[in-house]
Amino acid sequence: MKNSKIYEDLSLIKKRSLKVFLLVEILLVALAIYFWKIQIVDHDKYWHQSEANRIREVILPAPRGLIKDRDGKILADNIASFKASFIRENCENFDLFSLRVSRLLNIQENILKERIRKYKSWPQFKPIVFEDNLSLKEVSLIEGRKLEFPELVLQTEPKRFYPGDTFAAHTIGYLQELSEEEIKSSLHKERRLGDLVGRRGIEKMYDNLLRGQDGYYVETVDSLGRHIGMLEKRDPIQGYTLRLTIDSELQAKAEELLGGKEGAAVILNAQNGQVLALASYPTFDPNKFINLFSPEEWQDLINNPEFPLENRAIRGLYAPGSVFKLVIALGGLDSNLIAQNTSFFCSGSTRIYNQPFACWRGGGHGWTNLFNAIRNSCNIYFYNVGKRLGIEEIASYAKKLGYGSRTGIDLTGEKEGLVPSPEWKKKVKDAPWFLGETISVSIGQGPLLVTPLQIAVHTALIANRGVMVTPHILKSYQDPDTKEEKEVHFSPKSINPGIKSSAYEKVIRGMWGAVNNEGTARLAKIQGYDVCAKTGSTQVVNSIKGGKEPNPEDELKTHSWFTGFAPQNNPRVVVTVIVEFGGMGGASAAPLARKLFELYRKKYD
Amino acid sequence: MPLPWPGNYSNFIERNMIDRRLLSNIDWILIALLLWNSALGVVFIYSSSHYLPGNFYLRQVIWIVLSLIALFLFIMVDYKNFLTYSLHLYIVFVFPLAGMLIFGKLVARESWIRFPFFQIQPSELIKIIMILLLAQIFSEYKDRYFSWNKLLLSGGAVSLPILLVVLQPDLGTTLTYVPIILAALILAGFSRKNFILLLILALILALGVWNFFLKEYQKQRIITLINPLQDPLGTGYHILQSKIAIGSGGFLGKGYKKGTQSQLRFLPARHTDFVFSVIGEEFGYAGVIVVFLSYFLLLSRLFRSVDKSRDRAGIYIIFMVAMMIAFQFFVNVMMVIGLFPVIGIPLPFLSYGGSSLLTNYLAVSLVLNVKMRRFVNV
Numbered sequence: 001m002k003n004s005k006i007y008e009d010l011s012l013i014k015k016r017s018l019k020v021f022l023l024v025e026i027l028l029v030a031l032a033i034y035f036w037k038i039q040i041v042d043h044d045k046y047w048h049q050s051e052a053n054r055i056r057e058v059i060l061p062a063p064r065g066l067i068k069d070r071d072g073k074i075l076a077d078n079i080a081s082f083k084a085s086f087i088r089e090n091c092e093n094f095d096l097f098s099l100r101v102s103r104l105l106n107i108q109e110n111i112l113k114e115r116i117r118k119y120k121s122w123p124q125f126k127p128i129v130f131e132d133n134l135s136l137k138e139v140s141l142i143e144g145r146k147l148e149f150p151e152l153v154l155q156t157e158p159k160r161f162y163p164g165d166t167f168a169a170h171t172i173g174y175l176q177e178l179s180e181e182e183i184k185s186s187l188h189k190e191r192r193l194g195d196l197v198g199r200r201g202i203e204k205m206y207d208n209l210l211r212g213q214d215g216y217y218v219e220t221v222d223s224l225g226r227h228i229g230m231l232e233k234r235d236p237i238q239g240y241t242l243r244l245t246i247d248s249e250l251q252a253k254a255e256e257l258l259g260g261k262e263g264a265a266v267i268l269n270a271q272n273g274q275v276l277a278l279a280s281y282p283t284f285d286p287n288k289f290i291n292l293f294s295p296e297e298w299q300d301l302i303n304n305p306e307f308p309l310e311n312r313a314i315r316g317l318y319a320p321g322s323v324f325k326l327v328i329a330l331g332g333l334d335s336n337l338i339a340q341n342t343s344f345f346c347s348g349s350t351r352i353y354n355q356p357f358a359c360w361r362g363g364g365h366g367w368t369n370l371f372n373a374i375r376n377s378c379n380i381y382f383y384n385v386g387k388r389l390g391i392e393e394i395a396s397y398a399k400k401l402g403y404g405s406r407t408g409i410d411l412t413g414e415k416e417g418l419v420p421s422p423e424w425k426k427k428v429k430d431a432p433w434f435l436g437e438t439i440s441v442s443i444g445q446g447p448l449l450v451t452p453l454q455i456a457v458h459t460a461l462i463a464n465r466g467v468m469v470t471p472h473i474l475k476s477y478q479d480p481d482t483k484e485e486k487e488v489h490f491s492p493k494s495i496n497p498g499i500k501s502s503a504y505e506k507v508i509r510g511m512w513g514a515v516n517n518e519g520t521a522r523l524a525k526i527q528g529y530d531v532c533a534k535t536g537s538t539q540v541v542n543s544i545k546g547g548k549e550p551n552p553e554d555e556l557k558t559h560s561w562f563t564g565f566a567p568q569n570n571p572r573v574v575v576t577v578i579v580e581f582g583g584m585g586g587a588s589a590a591p592l593a594r595k596l597f598e599l600y601r602k603k604y605d
Numbered sequence: 606m607p608l609p610w611p612g613n614y615s616n617f618i619e620r621n622m623i624d625r626r627l628l629s630n631i632d633w634i635l636i637a638l639l640l641w642n643s644a645l646g647v648v649f650i651y652s653s654s655h656y657l658p659g660n661f662y663l664r665q666v667i668w669i670v671l672s673l674i675a676l677f678l679f680i681m682v683d684y685k686n687f688l689t690y691s692l693h694l695y696i697v698f699v700f701p702l703a704g705m706l707i708f709g710k711l712v713a714r715e716s717w718i719r720f721p722f723f724q725i726q727p728s729e730l731i732k733i734i735m736i737l738l739l740a741q742i743f744s745e746y747k748d749r750y751f752s753w754n755k756l757l758l759s760g761g762a763v764s765l766p767i768l769l770v771v772l773q774p775d776l777g778t779t780l781t782y783v784p785i786i787l788a789a790l791i792l793a794g795f796s797r798k799n800f801i802l803l804l805i806l807a808l809i810l811a812l813g814v815w816n817f818f819l820k821e822y823q824k825q826r827i828i829t830l831i832n833p834l835q836d837p838l839g840t841g842y843h844i845l846q847s848k849i850a851i852g853s854g855g856f857l858g859k860g861y862k863k864g865t866q867s868q869l870r871f872l873p874a875r876h877t878d879f880v881f882s883v884i885g886e887e888f889g890y891a892g893v894i895v896v897f898l899s900y901f902l903l904l905s906r907l908f909r910s911v912d913k914s915r916d917r918a919g920i921y922i923i924f925m926v927a928m929m930i931a932f933q934f935f936v937n938v939m940m941v942i943g944l945f946p947v948i949g950i951p952l953p954f955l956s957y958g959g960s961s962l963l964t965n966y967l968a969v970s971l972v973l974n975v976k977m978r979r980f981v982n983v
Contacts, residue, residue, distance in 0.1 A: 012794075013792045014911050016791055017791075017792060017908060017920065017923075017924045017927075018908065018911065020788075020928070021904070021905070021909075024935075025905075028900070031897070032893075034944070035885070035893045035894075035897075035942065036890060038851055038852045039851060039852055039854055039855060039856065039885065039890040039893065040856060040890055042852055043853070043854075043855045043856075045852065046848065046852025047853045047855065049853065050850065
């Protein structure tokens with residue numbers, strides 16, 4: 001033990017550590033034996049379990065919520081649709097698969113490959129939808145070859161269906177697939193490629209309510225894809241059922257009357273702003289977006305110069321024409337620049353600021369007071385009132401009365417129109433305001449731009465003698481399971497125009513006269529029903545997509561306006577109609593509005 | 606004036622010779638075993654993660670290279686220096702790491718410290734300092750049998766990091782501290798009577814932990830260990846799937862990258878904690894035995910290194926390191942075959958994960974350090 005003199009004696013602890021290593025060795029052998037048992041003795045059992053063990057996740061898309069009209073008639077429904085999907089892990093030869101399936105289902109091979117390639121980041125077992133809306137014949141073709149194509153599976157899922165085709169299409173809107181970029185953006189976090197999303201109208205506005213929550217199940221299948229067991233399941237939750245304020249009868253009538261004429265019609269409940277009908281023509285079939293357009297159909301739709309996808313009621317920008325005279329009248333009365341009896345002489349034309357201005361009636365109206373000026377829509381009268389008011393005051397009253405800002409309807413893409421002023425002209429056109437322009441604005445021409453819905457809301461404001469309403473389309477929404485229904489309340493816009501109520505009465509008298517006393521709106525007269533209205537004819541720039549600014553090079557068209565309400569006291573309904581190329585005054589819009597009033601009266605009074 | 610050069614010359618030669626002798630005393634076989642086990646790991650990390658984004662096998666290779674560099678840097682410093690400064694190291698490293706852990710837990714609710722390209726689990730690296738500190742405490746302890754004041758001293762030294770790790774919901778890492786302390790106590794001659802006492806104490810503690818600290822999912826894991834079929838879709842699902850993977854491997858396995866269980870993602874944490882299931886499935890019992898043999902050689906090399914040490918502290922270091930690695934190995938292997946709860950302990954050197962790899966390499970570097978200086982520390 002020579003070492004013991006130099007080194008301390010560590011044999012005790014060395015012995016201890018080697019004892020422990022003996023335990024380690026024993027444990028290792030024991031484990032080796034246990035693994036022998038699992039891997040060799042019980043191998044068959046585990047082999048069969050692993051063969052049975054192929055997992056497949058299947059998404060169960062939630063049916064979108066239904067959209068109903070105010071009486072419960074279904075406007076947007078769901079029907080079953082068949083989809084063909086591809087499961088990568090079951091595929092042995094992708095080229096052979098695409099060749100055979102492209103022939104079987106008559107899809108171009110490269111398109112089929114491209115559709116599947118888009119999902120290359122998906123797990124092997126996840127079905128990739130490559131063809132939608134299979135016909136029953138195609139379904140049976142696939143079913144018959146089930147064993148030949150273990151990588152091909154059929155899925156049914158709910159598909160949006162609009163039973164009315166084009167009915168209320170602009171209001172309901174349409175769905176489109178999310179693009180890859182959108183899925184990457186934070187807005188659509190939980191969405192997948194191929195999901196449909198509301199693009200316009202109610203479908204877009206209330207997408208969150210309608211969407212519901214997709215379910216899924218995870219199943220185990222054997223290597224041939226046969227179902228063995230369910231691992232996990234979550235049922236899809238259908239989206240809320242939306243009940244709209246739309247009255248299908250009125251809507252159908254409005255669409256029928258507009259049919260073939262470009263234009264828009266709005267029917268509002270004057271008291272609470274509920275939209276009973278919102279029609280725009282030309283129109284489109286939202287079902288086409290679900291079933292995928294043929295390339296020609298799509299080109300037709302987007303290149304159509306009449307913009308059938310545009311909702312003219314909220315996005316069409318028109319000059320208000322003579323309808324704007326109501327603003328001038330209210331402004332003049334409120335600022336005491338005119339009174340009930342203030343009269344101007346109309347000889348058919350006049351000179352103001354050294355420029356000639358004509359009345360629409362060449363022969364003139366003679367001495368004209370306010371009542372007759374509104375009744376006959378005399379230009380000369382309103383030139384003079386507008387001149388007294390001046391452009392600043394006109395703009396101020398126009399804004400108070402609902403022009404130049406969005407009405408706040410629950411539809412996306414509403415335009416705000418334009419109320420011109422010297423500041424606006426300076427800013428946008430870098431030119432001074434000419435006094436002559438004030439005179440044009442006085443009869444609703446010039447750069448003024450409004451939407452038909454703004455006119456309707458403006459009319460409701462006059463009908464209510466100064467109470468503004470917010471137009472809205474959603475009436476209530478209902479949980480499809482609990483049937484619990486929640487009413488939607490739209491608080492009225494807090495704008496109080498602050499115009500004295502006597503002014504409204506005087507203007508309303510004129511509007512009554514226009515209909516019932518041989519005025520410009522006489523074609524809307526209904527026996528025993530006090531309709532009050534104002535017509536207008538307007539020249540409009542031939543571009544409703546052209547933004548806020550009118551472009552002087554745009555072609556000008558003459559359109560026919562009608563806006564009115566009934567009855568005179570305790571008004572209940574507002575009808576606003578614009579018919580493009582409808583000719584002067586109430587010629588084409590007024591009779592159309594009369595039919596809508598008649599139907600409303602029949603149904604609600 | 607004496608010339609500095611000739612006077613220092615012989616000294617220089619001598620030091621250099623010592624260095625050369627040190628170099629020749631490096632246990633290259635141990636290093637080779639390390640690398641062999643690590644290489645096995647890379648092969649199976651690739652098999653189990655090649656279809657995932659992230660290039661885990663490449664990252665593992667980078668970690669191996671970095672760990673190897675760290676290993677060589679560490680053996681250049683005499684372990685006696687580490688021991689001398691172990692308390693300083695403890696203070697310098699454990700406290701800030703503790704602070705970061707608490708900060709991380711309170712603020713980020715994570716047990717990881719994240720860097721731009723990688724992340725580190727401080728609770729792993731603390732083990733090295735614990736080993737050093739315990740070796741230092743016990744190096745002067747020459748009694749034949751164990752005394753309680755030593756237990757209190759050593760217990761006090763390691764209780765802080767343990768407490769911190771317990772505070773995180775990281776049962777696995779906490780458990781890997783146990784073999785280190787256990788190793789120290791065994792060497793110090795902890796008697797059977799005391800061991801039973803400690804067991805009772807641990808039982809009381811465990812009951813307290815069960816009732817106050819364990820999260821519901823952790824309890825569930827322990828319950829499902831007892832009966833995995835009770836909850837085949839929850840925690841038991843993983844144990845069952847792992848067992849199916851290994852059992853279906855048979856004698857020769859399903860072939861590299863052909864394991865249906867792992868390739869179809871039935872296995873959880875395939876490239877980390879469950880990498881051994883992938884080996885069992887794809888290379889069968891033969892693969893399992895190869896890994897067992899590799900570990901037997903590695904562990905035997907480590908344990909037998911005890912014989913080569915000439916000082917008490919060195920023996921403590923080697924034994925604690927060997928115990929630490931053996932414990933992780935056994936727990937992981939028993940976990941994947943369903944003999945131990947799923948608590949997230951990786952297979953040392955084989956599982957993907959930089960912190961665990963680096964810690965184990967540094968631990969082995971201490972063993973190398975002790976072995977190569979066995980003649981020079983007199």
